[in-house]
Amino acid sequence: MIQVDQALAIVAANSSKMPVKKIKVAKALGYVLAETIYSPIDMPPFRQSAMDGYAFIHSDLTSLAVVGISQAGDYSNSTLEKNEAIRIYTGAYIPDAADTVVMQEHVTVKGGSITIDKVPPVTINVRNKGEQIEKGAVVLEKNTVISAAAVGFLAGLGIVTVKVYSKPKVGIIVTGNELVAVGKKLPKGKIYESNAVMLAAALKSVGINKPVIFKVKDSLKATAKVIESCLTQFDVILISGGISVGDYDFVKEALVQNGVEELFYKINQKPGKPLFFGKKEDKLVFALPGNPASSLTCFYVYVLAALKKRLGLTNIHLPKMSRKISAAYNNTTGKTLFLKGFYSDHDVRVLESQSSAMLNTFSTANCFITIPNDVTAIAANEEVTIIPFN
């Protein structure tokens, strides 16, 4: 049995980046760049007005004849004398001869002429060609996460596709003779299957929208066969249940038969102790405890980190914060605890019912409170580490 920090380090060290693929910028949100992007154009691509107003040649003259117009999208490179001006709009092409734009609020219009009431400094309200970025300059570095702003930035430079790390394909294997599909009648001794839909929902938080779900009966042969098939199709395989030491838990043996190397099995934590992590080549296998709350805890703490690493992200863990705990808490387990908590701006409280079989509390919690295995008592108002989720 290993400690939480060791387990986290093993997950990070064994999760490799996914292969690189090309993707349309419009679909690239949340992906990580696998190449540094250089600008194919100057931006702005031409000298642009930053205001609605009048473009002119800066001089002592303040009465100017309006001799032309430049709307956004136009290209009419009018010639211009010192006593002339061009009506111009925000974003429009500034004729090469002009050096300054006076905003419309600072002129008086009379017939075809203007008087500048407040002469602006020379070159004001002019956005120079390449001012935002020059052709050939770095737009975004390799390994940048593509945000909505980055999508806009790339699109604005006319970039259609970028190279990113692919999303891992995820397969979910659900084991257990006791499980009945939601929507069916519940025979005595059975329960509804809920871990697969829960994990599928949790996967959406990293943009993995379509995991494939397999249900398998508690038999070594059937379990080994579905694992064999999943290892050829998926990059990350989540197995729900069947990993404890009970006679009817075939998963570990089925993994061995398929050549999946064990990287760890069991972590000194509560809930989520019986977690198995293994790999075969670059395929990762997590066998999660069957108890729903344990399963989701292991997902947030370990599986999410592995998926983010495979996506190319560098910040792979849920961010930590600290809060004052509202009441004293004793840890008599010798294990690292991931308690379901509810935090506000000020403090955090441990929610009732921390049972690993129950999702009641998880449904209304907004964070884990982590209590290290070697901490036995925490006083009220002591600072604790919390990990917000959802």
Place this chain on the structure above:
Amino acid sequence: MIQVDQALAIVAANSSKMPVKKIKVAKALGYVLAETIYSPIDMPPFRQSAMDGYAFIHSDLTSLAVVGISQAGDYSNSTLEKNEAIRIYTGAYIPDAADTVVMQEHVTVKGGSITIDKVPPVTINVRNKGEQIEKGAVVLEKNTVISAAAVGFLAGLGIVTVKVYSKPKVGIIVTGNELVAVGKKLPKGKIYESNAVMLAAALKSVGINKPVIFKVKDSLKATAKVIESCLTQFDVILISGGISVGDYDFVKEALVQNGVEELFYKINQKPGKPLFFGKKEDKLVFALPGNPASSLTCFYVYVLAALKKRLGLTNIHLPKMSRKISAAYNNTTGKTLFLKGFYSDHDVRVLESQSSAMLNTFSTANCFITIPNDVTAIAANEEVTIIPFN
């Protein structure tokens, strides 16, 4: 012109909840419950073993004959005498006669019998029927946001569908003769259209995956027509560009023609001053500034709040935090500033290039730093409010 807080209040007050619809639990992540859910079953639905071990009748006897087996999923309600035990597995049905489960690590097996080496307290390792939740009890309250844990909780109770507030349908209207679609050649005086793809990417953060995008030339007639059509199809309409006071900005007039009531126009902030917010019945219209960084700022601060309100959420604003600013900053504008910043665990720094036309900085920022309009100077290391995004 109004202040930021007034604008936020007007957005909240005028954004109504969407109509209620039924949705499958498996697809309900991120939706808000429009009904209180009561449990249709006891959970667990029967007395369940919490361990792999042996079920028996607690007494002085410690040598017991193993007379049956109960695997998870089985229902065989064996009769039992005080000197008998049933082999049982985690999650399996406990025969009605038994009152206690001893874990397998605490017995010695010999042929068809066991000796209990460590007698457990009576009723231990038994999960009682309805222990997690009783039939008819409240599962989740109305207005709860459906998390991955909630999906699992509902599914585990056999609940197939729930009533939620629908997602608003969003239409994006892009105005501007200067705009060219990404992928085409860029004629002089034109720029690439990037706001629509940027806003579409930003919408994904609230699970709105398929906004419909319309492009319209700078003409009053065309603009009015597309707004008329959008008002019949969408719940929230985003208009990009065309809202300033330039002669070629037809949007405001087109909104008036369509009976869209102005709720505010222009906010005392930078960037994003020329924001228009209006409504017609329950349809909301935001006309966003054309400058990409202004547009995205207004999206995060105002549009996102309106969408979350329509989705039924109560926490509609991006969460605020505070950090020490790494260098002094002066606000000579008299406006509330939304500066692009980068925060760490310790502090936050204002990034270079805050121009509203530029997305460079936005692409690498991870937060806004808000400086109130009435604050003129902030010293280095002073605490400031930040609003993380992405």
